[in-house]
Amino acid sequence: MNEQHQSSGIHLRSHAASPASPACPKLSILFIREFFNFLEEAGIRASVLHGWQDGFEGDVSDIDFTIEPDGFDKIASLVEAYCKKKGWMLCQVLRHEPTAAFCVCTAVDDTSRSVALDACSDYCREGVLLMDSESLLRDRVKLPWGGYRLADETELEYRMLKAAAKKKEPISATEEFSARPAEVRKAVEARLADKWQVSSGDGSEKAMAKMLRDLRSRFREKRSRLNLGEIGRVVSRILHPTGMLVVTGGDRLAEVQEVFSQAFLPLHFRNAAWANEWRPTMVAKLIRTTLVFVSSPSSGWLSLVPADCKFVLGDGEAPHDAVDRLAKQLENRCCTREATTATED
Template identity: 25%
Template sequence: MYKEVFSFFEENNIEYAVLNGYEELENIYDTAKDVDILIERVSFGNLRNIIHDMCKENNFSIVQILHHDVWAMDVFLYSHSQNQMLHLDFYAEVSSNGKYIYSTSELLKNTKNYRGFKILSPAHELITYFDKCIRKNNFSKEVLEKFGSLLFENSKASAELQRIFGEDASLLESIFANKDTDLLVDNIDVLKDKINQRKITARFYLLGEIKRIISRILKPTGITIAFYGCDGVGKSTVIEKIIRSQMPFRQTQYFHFKPLHARNTTEGNSSTPHLMGKYSYTKSVVKLFYFVLQYNLGWLKNISPLRVKSYMIIFDRYYFDIFVDQIRYRYGASDILLRLAGWLIPKPNISFVLVAPPEVIYARKQEVELANLSTQVYGYKKLAKNNDYYLVEANSSLDKVVKTVRTHILDQMKERHLN
């Protein structure tokens, strides 16, 4: 996929350069790795349209765009035909908090070709990558070896090191040559001061950052996903696989039933919830209103901030599970009250209902009698008839079920982006 991206840039005269990690581009699909790409400011301002045109030409889908800095934007692309995801991280400036060493135009004037695409010159890559590593305290032997290869294979890199660090350039040459992490750590503060003295502060950065943050709050890029189904149908296994798969989000947060971190109530903690009796009508009504309060406060306190931070938020069961399995939650009041309360509960973006033949589920877990299990399966299928739910046949292979769930999530992300 990345070859099509760079080919499109070349054909449309879009100046760019891959910043680092270009040696492993063949192995980045469906992993946590991304491709850092520097592009000219004019192109960055029109990036959404550029990527849209590129995707249209190559039959890719945009499933997520995260504007995580004034001059930085994550773009997640998905190819249905190849069943692959590509994570691109675009930059209009190689900067941190609005401060940079080189202008974008200076960096893009001195690129070189590498396996059919453009990368920074060794001198510029050495300095910008070193700046990034000292900011993130990344001083592994592999990183120092990379610095050494950039420095000693190109005379201009040595001259640039001398220009930036002056008399401390020889110290860095020794560190890189000997992969001396301890010596680097001992002198890190001095080296940081030297490189920071060379940085330029951009104008209007703070104003742009405020505008970006407001936009992220008004249009959160995270997503909430709920999974429903009988015990033994495979929800936990599917959720675990989805969490471990490459998805277009910053991180993942898992909740059980309610949007609270601590599970300190009977539901979800009891190993045999169906053996406990129902509450009285009055106690059930009180509990129902307590649910409404918990869900709304939990959503405000926990879920909304995570959505702004581009999290994938997964629920193993959610409020509407009570519609099917009232015994689990010891609910003893009327269905009408349940549905009225449901109107006051924030709804997940995507809801999956996993079903399988009762006999198959019973063979996996004998927590509920087969007759009651059949009733639950029927109830979940009925719940899934609502357009807000997506029915998944969980009797297939695990890989097929996970692929079905993941594909639907990505399709929904694509639709959300288009809207």
């Protein structure tokens, strides 16, 4: 779905409209699997939250995992070190919760190949603690290729809490719950009743819908009006926008927008927007991790855009060549902000 704001001359394209991420090739599969071995070798416990069943050999673009707090505190440095070891680069770290970090990695020799390592320590939604890291990592199970997954009971508990938090359809939660072995369901029932005072009743879709509503009600009761971690995250996001302004110049805005969107949406940036010239009101888009294209470099307002949030195509520069240069700029910006060892051209 494309949204066009005709009155302002600004066009917004959501990530849902971007081309689908290509199937994860063999090198990306190895990059994902070996990352978890890398963490274990560093003495850091981690566990894949879901999607491990096929060994990441399907259409994979991002991997959700939990990591112990000591590891999460240095997640950017860990991912950056691993990327350098494997010939990749860390291009973005998007912090959507105080205890979560969406780390976007891109292959140095092929910028069309990207993977997001989506880390959390505690599992939180909107500042509410749903499961702490120790609970998530308890009794984790070793996978054939060397990483770990959640214990069966822990995974089902996590999936039910996530279904409630993200307002999933009751039918999907019912099917997932009923597909698990009876002893796993019984253990999870006991955990949910003890911590959240909810029950799946007779296991029907109607009973599951009530349980999910009750969980959301419990989450709201625990939500704090003053969450210092969340306030700090929002302030940091405003002071250090994760979007990027691309000045195309000339009459090639449409061509550049298509090439860049294919390369960078929806992992590096959430949305794309474009207009003839930059306006101060578009700052909000940079804060919301939007890839903003403008054709005119003459707007006096451009000087107000932070240097690390601005990318100008050279005269006659091919868009595909510019993709590689922007990926490198993103890496340098990310390493500088995260205080890791930024690499120079």
